[in-house]
Amino acid sequence: MDRETLFKCEKVAINVALAAGNMMKSASGGEQRIEQKLSPVDLVTETDKAVEAFVFNELRKHFPNHKFIGEESATDPTLTNELTWIVDPIDGTMNFVHTFPWVCISMALVYEKEPIIGVIYSPFLEKMYTAKKGFGAYCNGIPLHVSDCESLEKSLILYELGGYRDEKRINAIASNLMSLQEECHGLRSTGSAALNLCTIANGHADGYFQFDLKCWDLAAGALIVSEAGGYVVDITSDRFDLMRGRIVAACNANIAKAVIDKIQVHLKPYI
Template sequence: MTHTKEELDEILAFGTSLARKAGDKIQAAFLQNKNIQTKSCNTDLVTETDQQVEAMIIQDIKQCYPKHKFIGEESVADGLKCDLTDEPTWIVDPVDGTTNFVHRFPYVAVCLGFCVNKERTLGIVYNAVSGQMYTAIKGHGAFCNGKPLKVSSETDLKKSLILAEFGSARDQESLDFVFENLRSIISTPVHTIHCMGSAALNICAVAAGQAEAYFEFGIHCWDYCAASLILDEAGGVSLDTEEGELDLMARRILAAANNSIASALSSKLVHKRLPRD
């Protein structure tokens, strides 16, 4: 199945409107006290807003595009299979940066990726607090609030700002793995490493030329589907951490301004394979 540019423009208009609608719900709850629950561990947080926003997004998609499939973070957490087929499929993260949301740190995004034939075709990442709307259609560039995005021209890892995350796991083996990679990178030495708490917005920061690279192990397709297309369309590269083709189900990503940065960063990392989505 293929879509014309006009059809994709219509889907993008629908998706950005839906993202703003979801963002309104997030903004309304942002400064309020939250009902916080946990999923895999006591640092893997979910709120009523995550669940309510995803339910609203899926309902609106079903009403407008009844034949489209979806993969949603909270739906998968509730037991729905994470199944990416050739059918038009929305990959949804209702609140990327839930811990930020809980603590009122303004780095929180609605993520809507759209895949056809298992390929990333359209991406929307909306910072619900700042109002930054990142968008891309495959082959047609990337934008933030309508203005074109362009990655950094820096090619030297030593002169780079790198984004990374600790993740939610706190067992000793997981922590040792994270710290080994952070130590390797900071001792390169790079200019600095920042941990901002949202995979999607980290990738969009690379797309906007605000950082040279981001990497993470253990995330999920809804964290990076939409944003990785935005980065690619801004002139950057979204790869597997070992520099192979990006795999949406492999739960690891290396997002960089260019192949030089990606290769240098990959060579510094200890790699591991994870259970697939």
């Protein structure tokens, strides 16, 4: 894709994300039809569905030949080499339900299975994160750069429990956290994979790990971290793959490796 087209796609995505954010603000705190997906803690609201429908309708006006994958409409998503928009209309739905402001829309344009544009907008925090492959990452127009932390002992690590609540997974997560807590400065969970990745890109935390994710959780944020100078890898140290739904993102390879070394033994039932 040429430079002019890349910038055009980003501009459209930013405008659509801003409008979607206004939809979230208007619906926040009001009555919602809420449905359960994987578990009682994995929810979808009518606003999730309305935002996704709006976003895809707007994008199709500009890019009728592009493909689309969205959290609320994809049943078994397949990613091809064609230009594809991957959208999570509300990342942090549980937060949204409780009016906890750590909520965003995440949009990525992917080409040949690699993100080339990432737009993450948090309307309640008033933060617009953007990245284009090869052009850096920004928050509200200000360049982003990951932290310079070099040791796990001085790091702040982000994690999420995820949408599954079976006993084996909970035990695995608990083991991971115990293992990491012995070494790092602290652990934090915010309820949004996309914003966790932006937090790494912003230098406010040093590492993040999670498994059992989907491509819409990761596509935009992974690019934003990479373009901010960070390191993104599969949780098994393999090359990061959007469709495997496993990630370690960090300010550098040393922190990523240290996190993986601490947690991998507890993940073997799931990797």
